[in-house]
Amino acid sequence: MEVFSDPANIDVYVTGFLWILKLTVAATVGALVLGVLLAAMRVSPVPVLRGFGTAWVNIFRNTPLTLIIFFCYFGLYSTLGFSASDDIDRNNYWLGVIGLSVYTAAFVCEAIRSGINTVAAGQAEAARAIGMSFRQTLTIVILPQAGRAVIAPLGSIFIALAKNATIVGTIGLAETSNAMKDLINANGSAVVLIFLAFAGTFAVVLIPTGYGFGWLANRLAVKR
Amino acid sequence: MRITRLAATFGALTMALAVAACGGDDAGSSSSGSKGIVGKAESGKLVIGVKADQPGLGLQTGSTYSGFDIEIAKILAKGLGVDASGIEWKTTVSSNREPYIQQGQVDLVVATYTINDDRKKVVNFGGPYYIAGQDLLVPTASTITGPEQLAGKKVCSVSGSTPAKRIQTDYKDAKLQQFDSYSKCVTALAGGQVDAVTTDDIILAGYAAQEQYAGKFKVVGKPFSTEPYGIGLKKDDTAGCNKINDILKTAATDGSYKKAWDDTLGKSGKAAPELDVAKLTNCS
Amino acid sequence: MSTEAVLYDHPGPRAKMRNTILTVVFGLGLLALLYWIYRRFDEKGQWAGSLWKPFTQSSTWTDYILPGLGHTLAAAAVAMVLSLVFGILFAVGRLSDHWWLRIPAGAVVEFFRAVPLLLMMFFIFFGLPFLTHKPMSNFWAVVIALTLYNGSVLAEAFRAGVKSVPRGQSEAAYAVGMRKGQVMAEILIPQAARAMLPVIVSQLVVLVKDTALGYIISYSELLQLGVNNLSANFANVVQAAIVAALIYILINATLTYTAGWLSRRTRRGGKAPRAAGPVPAGLVQTGETAV
Numbered sequence: 176m177e178v179f180s181d182p183a184n185i186d187v188y189v190t191g192f193l194w195i196l197k198l199t200v201a202a203t204v205g206a207l208v209l210g211v212l213l214a215a216m217r218v219s220p221v222p223v224l225r226g227f228g229t230a231w232v233n234i235f236r237n238t239p240l241t242l243i244i245f246f247c248y249f250g251l252y253s254t255l256g257f258s259a260s261d262d263i264d265r266n267n268y269w270l271g272v273i274g275l276s277v278y279t280a281a282f283v284c285e286a287i288r289s290g291i292n293t294v295a296a297g298q299a300e301a302a303r304a305i306g307m308s309f310r311q312t313l314t315i316v317i318l319p320q321a322g323r324a325v326i327a328p329l330g331s332i333f334i335a336l337a338k339n340a341t342i343v344g345t346i347g348l349a350e351t352s353n354a355m356k357d358l359i360n361a362n363g364s365a366v367v368l369i370f371l372a373f374a375g376t377f378a379v380v381l382i383p384t385g386y387g388f389g390w391l392a393n394r395l396a397v398k399r
Numbered sequence: 400m401r402i403t404r405l406a407a408t409f410g411a412l413t414m415a416l417a418v419a420a421c422g423g424d425d426a427g428s429s430s431s432g433s434k435g436i437v438g439k440a441e442s443g444k445l446v447i448g449v450k451a452d453q454p455g456l457g458l459q460t461g462s463t464y465s466g467f468d469i470e471i472a473k474i475l476a477k478g479l480g481v482d483a484s485g486i487e488w489k490t491t492v493s494s495n496r497e498p499y500i501q502q503g504q505v506d507l508v509v510a511t512y513t514i515n516d517d518r519k520k521v522v523n524f525g526g527p528y529y530i531a532g533q534d535l536l537v538p539t540a541s542t543i544t545g546p547e548q549l550a551g552k553k554v555c556s557v558s559g560s561t562p563a564k565r566i567q568t569d570y571k572d573a574k575l576q577q578f579d580s581y582s583k584c585v586t587a588l589a590g591g592q593v594d595a596v597t598t599d600d601i602i603l604a605g606y607a608a609q610e611q612y613a614g615k616f617k618v619v620g621k622p623f624s625t626e627p628y629g630i631g632l633k634k635d636d637t638a639g640c641n642k643i644n645d646i647l648k649t650a651a652t653d654g655s656y657k658k659a660w661d662d663t664l665g666k667s668g669k670a671a672p673e674l675d676v677a678k679l680t681n682c683s
Numbered sequence: 684m685s686t687e688a689v690l691y692d693h694p695g696p697r698a699k700m701r702n703t704i705l706t707v708v709f710g711l712g713l714l715a716l717l718y719w720i721y722r723r724f725d726e727k728g729q730w731a732g733s734l735w736k737p738f739t740q741s742s743t744w745t746d747y748i749l750p751g752l753g754h755t756l757a758a759a760a761v762a763m764v765l766s767l768v769f770g771i772l773f774a775v776g777r778l779s780d781h782w783w784l785r786i787p788a789g790a791v792v793e794f795f796r797a798v799p800l801l802l803m804m805f806f807i808f809f810g811l812p813f814l815t816h817k818p819m820s821n822f823w824a825v826v827i828a829l830t831l832y833n834g835s836v837l838a839e840a841f842r843a844g845v846k847s848v849p850r851g852q853s854e855a856a857y858a859v860g861m862r863k864g865q866v867m868a869e870i871l872i873p874q875a876a877r878a879m880l881p882v883i884v885s886q887l888v889v890l891v892k893d894t895a896l897g898y899i900i901s902y903s904e905l906l907q908l909g910v911n912n913l914s915a916n917f918a919n920v921v922q923a924a925i926v927a928a929l930i931y932i933l934i935n936a937t938l939t940y941t942a943g944w945l946s947r948r949t950r951r952g953g954k955a956p957r958a959a960g961p962v963p964a965g966l967v968q969t970g971e972t973a974v
Contacts, residue, residue, distance in 0.1 A: 220691045220698070223706045227713065237888070237935035239895035241906065242928050249583075249921050253590035254727045255720065263553060263574045291690075299689045309691040317690065338799040345899065347558065347577040352801040359810045360494070360559075366810035374806070378797040385797075452915030459912050461746035490912075492901045498809060502818035579899060580911045586920040590727060611733060611918035 178365040179372065184358060191354035192376060198271055198340040198350070203333055205276030210283025211318075217288060220309060228284065235281040240274070240342050247274040248346045264348065271343030275336060282332050290325035291317055293397075323395045330388025334381050351377075435636040436506050436643075440479035447472045448491035448505035448631075452580050455605030455664050456511055464488045467601075468628075470659035471528050472509040475630065478646030492579070494559030497521050500631050507643075508631035511602060513561045514680070523636055524629035524680050525643030528656075529672065531599035532622020533562050536588065536607060539617050543595055546623050549573035555584035555593040562598045565624060581606060589615060599626050601664060629680065640682035648676045734919040738926060743913065751908030752930065758822060758897065758904065759890040762829035766890075767883070769834025774841035775867060788838075795835040801896055803828040808900045821902035829893055833886055840882045844875030881946035888938045892931070905930065 178184055217228035235243065247270040251257045259269035294317055302312040344353040355373045359366055439445060449468055450457030456466040473483050491499055491510050499505045500522045511531070514524045535554070537543045543552065550572035556563035558577040566575050576593055578584055584596045585606045596603065600622055607616040630643050650656040651674035660671035694702055724730060737743045776788030795803075808824035848871050856866040898906035909927050914920040 218690055220694060221702050221705045221709070223710045223713070227709070233936060234932060237892075237932040237939065238928050239892040239906075239931055241895040241898075242924060242931065245924055246928070248592075249586065249590070249924065253587065253592050254729060254921070255723050263576050267576075296689050303689065303692055312690055334797075338797075341799040341801045342896070344801070345579065347575075352799065352805055353558070355802060356494075356805045356809055359805070359813075360497075363813040366806070366813045370802075370806040370810055373802055374794075374798040377799060377802070378794050381797040382793050451912050454915065458915060460916055461742060490901060490903065490907075495809075495901060498812060499818075502812045502816075504818040504820070580915070582911065582914045582918070582920050585918070586914075609918050 178358065178362045178368060184362075187349070187354045187358060188372065190349055191351035191373075194268070194343075194348055194350040195337065195340045197268065198275060198343060199333075199337045201272040202275035202279060202336055202340065205272060206279035206283050206333075206336065209276055209280035210287060213280055213284035214287035214291070215313060217284060218291060218313075232281045232284055235278050236285075238278075240278050240339055241345060243278050244271060244274040244342055244345055247271070267343070267346050267348045270346065271340070271348060275340060275343070278339075279332060279336050282335075283329065286325050286328040286332060287318075287321060289328070290321035293324045294320045320397060323397050326395060327388060327392035330385065330392065334385055334388075337381060338377070436632055436639040437479065439506050440476070440481050443481055443485045444487065445476050445479070445481045445485065445507065446487045446489055446505045447476070448489045448496060448499050448508040448510055450492075450510045451490040452582055453511060453602050453605055454609055456602060457509075459490065465663070467529075467659060467663040468509045468511060470663055471630075471656075472507065474650050474655050474659060475507065475509070475643055475646055478649065479642065492559075493557050496631060500633060503633075506632065510631075511599060512629055512631050513599070513626040514629040515561060518631075521634060522631045523634050523640050523682065524631060525640045525682065526629040526647060526680065527627030527678060528630065528647055528674060529601075529628045530675075530678075531601050531626040531628060533565060533597060533624040533626060534600035534603055534622045535619045536585070536596040536598075536603040536616050537594065537619060538588065539615060541594065541617075544619060545621050546570050546573075546597075549595065552594040553592070554595045554597050555587055556597050557581060557584070560598065561626065566597060585612065585616075599628075604669075605664070627678070637682050640680070644679045644682065647674060647679060650674070651676050729921055734917070734922045737913070737917045737919065738922070743917075747913040748905070748909040748926070748930070751903065751905035754822075754902065754908075755891065755894045755897075755904040758825050758829070758894045758902070759887065762826045762833060762890055762894075763883075763887055765826065765830040766833040766837050766886070769830055770837030770841055771872070773834065773838035774845065775872075777838065777842055778845060778867070780863065792835040792838045795831045796839070798832075800828055800832050800893055801899070803831060804896060804900055821897065821900045824900055825894060825897040825902050825904075829890055832893075833890055836889075837879075837883065837886060840879055840886075841872075841875060844879040844882075845871045847878065848874045877949050880949055881942045884938060884942035884945055888935045888942070891935060891938065895931070 179188070213228050213231060216224040217232070219225060248267070251273065252266070252270055258266060260266045298316055298320065299312055302316045307315065341350055341352045344350045351373055355369060358369045362369065436445070449464055449466075449472065451459035451464065453466065457464060457468040458466050469488075472486065476483065476486050489499070489505050491505070491508060496508050496510060496512060497518060500508055508522075512518075512524075513531075514527055518524075535543060535546065535549075543549065546566075546569075549566075549570055551574070553574045553576055554566060555576045555578065556566065558579060563575060563577055566573055576584075576587065578587070581596070581598065581602065584593065587593045588596050589612065596606075600618055600620075603618045606612065607618060632639055632643070647656075650659075656674050657671045665671055692698070721730075728734075773788050773792050776784050777792065779785050779788070804824055807828050808819055808821060811824075812819045845867075852870055852874065853866055856870045861869070894902075894904055895906050897904045898911065901907060905927055909930075910920065910923045913923045917923075
């Protein structure tokens, strides 16, 4: 118990989780926006847009997030010169947000696409029959209904995002896994306690969230 | 359907176990146990932990390791009666050297391993076999001439290493970027994302000497710490530690230490240092 | 006919012109972006021949990349087999009628799905040896962490799969006098497994990607050997990473394609249970869908 009575250790613990929280929130927004755009691109009538969407999904779904975060630093920042801030931590944070968003957007896109397919074809046909354009069909008829069907997969994707945020630690951000590693190496005897503190926090937050999403999905499910 | 599935599962399990037998060899190396490394060496085998990504000191090229640390390790093994072919080399990184020793995954660690009091609490040290100093690697045109000028500048090091910790405690004004390997730090330096890379001077010299970086970097040349490189072994193995120090004393005088240097780091033109046997640890 | 196919009319002349304009504008924009990226890389000298030349030598491949790849696939394969065992065991446990089996199994599965994989790897590699006082090889740290995580995902997938088998099957089995164990082993699990085959293969994709975390605990997989060690020799970190990324994409795309092919095959087969909607309910919590 002495491990966590030392305020420096508590500080390490809290800082780690704050980074994860900030990363998750920002990347969720980014992934949602990007994912909806990508999904729209993939179902659009323009072949180049379709191709771009497909290429994006295939590249980013099949590459480990570790490499994507790496390229954010050494490609985006190093070579292309994108820099969000002079402060190292803030810069790495934003690079992490970009990496996470870009990676998760591919999964969001696929989830939305499968959601679009659960909407009865008759809906789209009727929309076309009364003369709606592609954009109108998508925004007024299809996406609202698809949205109700994708709550479950999206929930699971964003929970996975919260866990993947730990990988941003590979470019030096002091998030939870680095924090836990430092604490364990300094306090070998309290290993189980340290692990339970970190893992337990994740479990206590994420398990109810998962159940919450499931309940929401059931509440909003389209009854057929 | 069930029988085919069962057969497939068993087949997969067998294949997986065979693969595990090959891949799980990391766990196969036995610890030095209570006999210490002297006892372990009698079996003709030693597991030595070394660095794999530090040119000139411990670099893995293909399946062979080369560098000053490797040569020292070979001298030690020879002194313990183990031929170079009986050495199993294991890659270690800065953050797992103590765990590897404590858990017995390696018998010795010769991996630019700085002796310090924190580490002495958990492992024992023979040597030191070289005194390095923490220094800075900067672009040739840089105006940084010492760690005092790091305030507000970005400096890169490897997570968990002594140089990184020293920056965090002694030079808090500097902004520290941490990666898992020095190659990444040097790449970041080449790209201008960081202003300096900090670690021991001979490690920096090794990177600066790579042909792709020829002429781009310079080592500042003003070490601001002393980093005695030691041989790491188990905390309670006093006999082994004493034996190592004896081997080093012999190597200092019979020319093998000088040869180890000349064959590796000496190629950069720097002359071999003297191994000061008066500074060897007392192994308690 | 899927909704996706009916979202827009067959393009008339105005639509065709609009599509062409969009194609041209977007295409040019994309090309400009790619060209700009190429130029910036060029300015930093990333296309220099000396940095790419090592990849034309076969020794680079046989010394660093192929061994690293071998270790990646070895860890993924072993973890896959162990996860399958873990998954089936805990799925059956969670479906049990005995509360003393069901609740612990449920707790274990939910816990391991909620903990980040990197955290588990760090604990097993750095922390466990403090308890057992025995060495922990990085291979087994990677495999055990992967097994615990993916086994839990598979357990939930199996549970969802078993639940998606039409009720009539189990009712008929009980009607002819089978006990719970027999119903599970001979009726439910075989049918569920058939439908879960694509899920299993896509989890294999996740496994291969997650082995990449092994380099952080210096397991000698593709990123450790093929990027760190390789670039220490040739000073080409970015180039090595690009090659590694291409290899990963190739392998995972192949596996994903195999998963799709398998799912098409089993759907054509007569005995597979009907597809259980967009996503089986069991996969929602802390879940997956192969992220």
